[in-house]
Amino acid sequence: xxxxxxxxNKKFGDFVAVDNVSLxxxxxxxxxxxxxxGSGKTSLLRIIAGLEQADSGSIxxxxxxxxxxxxxxxxxxxxFQHYALFKHxxxxxxxxxxxxxxPKKQRPAPELIRKKVQHLLELVQLDWTADRYPxxxxxxxxxxxxxxxxxxxxxxxxxxxxPFGALDAKVRAELRRWLRRLHDEIHVTSVFVxxxxxxxxxxxxxxxxxxxxxxxxxxxxxxxxxxxxxPFVYEFLGNVNLFHARVKQGKAEIGQLSVASPEFTxxxxxxxxxxxxxxxxxxxxxxxxxxxxxxxxxxxIVGPNVRLEFLAKDSQQLIHVELARxxxxxxxxxxxxxxxxKPRYTKVFLGxxx
Numbered sequence: 001x002x003x004x005x006x007x008x009n010k011k012f013g014d015f016v017a018v019d020n021v022s023l024x025x026x027x028x029x030x031x032x033x034x035x036x037x038g039s040g041k042t043s044l045l046r047i048i049a050g051l052e053q054a055d056s057g058s059i060x061x062x063x064x065x066x067x068x069x070x071x072x073x074x075x076x077x078x079x080f081q082h083y084a085l086f087k088h089x090x091x092x093x094x095x096x097x098x099x100x101x102x103p104k105k106q107r108p109a110p111e112l113i114r115k116k117v118q119h120l121l122e123l124v125q126l127d128w129t130a131d132r133y134p135x136x137x138x139x140x141x142x143x144x145x146x147x148x149x150x151x152x153x154x155x156x157x158x159x160x161x162x163p164f165g166a167l168d169a170k171v172r173a174e175l176r177r178w179l180r181r182l183h184d185e186i187h188v189t190s191v192f193v194x195x196x197x198x199x200x201x202x203x204x205x206x207x208x209x210x211x212x213x214x215x216x217x218x219x220x221x222x223x224x225x226x227x228x229x230x231p232f233v234y235e236f237l238g239n240v241n242l243f244h245a246r247v248k249q250g251k252a253e254i255g256q257l258s259v260a261s262p263e264f265t266x267x268x269x270x271x272x273x274x275x276x277x278x279x280x281x282x283x284x285x286x287x288x289x290x291x292x293x294x295x296x297x298x299x300x301i302v303g304p305n306v307r308l309e310f311l312a313k314d315s316q317q318l319i320h321v322e323l324a325r326x327x328x329x330x331x332x333x334x335x336x337x338x339x340x341x342k343p344r345y346t347k348v349f350l351g352x353x354x
Contacts (some may be wrong), residue, residue, distance in 0.1 A: 001060050001156040001189050002027045003048065008057035010043055017043040018054070019213035025206070028187040028232075030180075032200035035210035036236070041193045042161055044210070048191065049159050050074045063157060074157075075189075077150030082193040085134040091145055092117055092130040098153040120148040123182070140171040144178070153185070159190035164199065173194075196318065196354050197237050197262055201225060209233050231275070231349055240275045245348055247272040252348045255315055257290050261348040272350040276343040278307070278322040283331055284340040291342035294319060296333050301325065308333070310341055 003025040010018040018040045025031050033041035038243070046052040048059055050071030056065045066074050073141035085094050094119045099108055121127040124144040134142055143163060150158060161180075164172040180203050183190060194200050200207050201221045208218045209232075217229040228234040235242075245252040245259075248269040252259045259274060284291055297318065301307075306328040310319040319341055323331075333339065 002189070003157060003189060004060040005044070005048070006058045006060070008044065008047060008054045008059070010040075010047060010054050012240070016213050017331055018047065021057075021213070022305065023208060023218065025191065027031075027189055027258075029205045030183045030190045030192070030203065031206045031208060031336070032204035033191065033193045033208050034103030034195070034197065034200040034236075035208060036195060038212075039210040040213035041210050044214075044274040045161055045191060045193050047158070049076050049078055051078075073169055074328060075155055076154075077153060077158045079143070079146050079150050079158070079163050079197075081165045085142055085149070086342045087134055089133075090130065091121070091126070091132050091134070091137070094134070094145060095120055095149045095152050097340070102153075117148075120152055123151075123185075124148045125178075138171075143167065143175065145323040146180075147179075151188070151343075155188065157191040158188045160190065162193050165194075172199070179203055184291060190266060201237075206243055209236065211236075216346050228275075228347065231273070231351075234275045234347060234349075239278050239320060241278065243274045243276070243317070245272045245274045245347060246270075247350060254346070255312070256292060257343070257348045259343070259348065264348065264350065273347055275347045275349075276345070280343060280345045281319070281321045282342045282344060282346065283308070283323065283327075283340060284322060285331060286340065288340055288342060291340035292319070294339060294341050296335055296337045296339060299329075299333070299335060310339065 005023040008018050008021045021044060033044060043052060048051060050069060058065050067301050092139050096113050099113045099116065121130060124147060126141055126144055129137060129141065148251065164175050167175065176199055201324050204221060206218060207221055207224050209216045209224060217224050217233045224233060225237055228237065232301060241252045241327060243256045246269050247261060247264050248266060250260065250262045250265060252261045252272060252274055254274050293313040296308060297311045298309035299306065304325050306323050306325055308321040310321060312319055321341060
């Protein structure tokens with residue numbers, strides 16, 4: 001089932017939560033609403049679900065306008081951050097709940113409910129927990145049971161509000177991979193909210209970056225990461241170095257560096273800024289063209305990677321660099337050592353930044 005969002009607006013008092021948002025989500029697509037706190041992503045998700053009513057605009061499932069329909073009539077499955085499982089019910093009873101409370105005419109026979117619940121528990125790889133209670137499960141297991149419960153009613157659309165936010169980093173990483181595999185198997189149109197850039201990049205088919213109630217950019221994970229539409233998207237999707245630049249006739253001057261910026265053909269020099277991601281910088285032991293001389297100011301080893309801070313000789317600006325540990329050992333860098341840093345890729349914007 002496809003979702004079409006047309007010019008949705010929502011205010012809470014004077015606060016604009018969703019500001020004239022339009023968005024299309026294709027059938028079977030797994031879409032991430034990504035943004036900082038207060039960006040409007042959860043409000044938009046709740047409007048899609050029918051848990052909040054928009055002030056204006058419309059929501060369509062396929063070609064059907066469901067804007068005025070109650071949440072119970074929209075056919076959505078909703079997974080919350082904090083599981084929301086019934087503590088007094090077994091895992092089996094929790095998953096079966098949505099089926100057992102259906103009107104009598106729509107309610108499946110007990111044997112069909114049993115088969116369906118068993119199938120869903122196998123799908124989330126927790127069939128052995130059927131007789132246990134939520135308190136006897138880990139956080140990751142509870143969230144998978146919450147997902148099975150949402151799927152039990154065969155939703156047309158699956159909505160997840162920061163589903164892994166309450167879990168520790170290792171469990172989150174495992175569940176991200178598990179959710180991606182599950183989605184590839186069931187292909188239900190899904191929308192999930194997250195503020196975790198890595199989560200969105202790893203799991204989603206499409207990322208919608210939101211800020212202050214508006215959509216800043218949407219596209220595949222590769223599109224939004226490799227070609228950010230504006231400074232906000234660039235800074236939100238990972239760590240970056242920001243350099244002041246002077247831009248003129250297709251070139252950006254960054255201190256001693258000259259970077260090609262063919263998209264800018266202005267005859268008069270304008271101020272701008274250049275972004276370079278830490279992993280897109282080479283470290284050299286000898287002077288080279290288009291490289292800045294700098295001193296090693298900090299070394300932090302993080303598993304297989306090394307994070308370095310360099311202090312630029314001319315500007316005294318800190319430059320963040322990430323290297324593979326093998327490359328770091330090869331260079332033999334130490335604190336206080338002089339070296340040269342050379343950006344491999346730079347993105348230039350005009351203006352004052354954010």
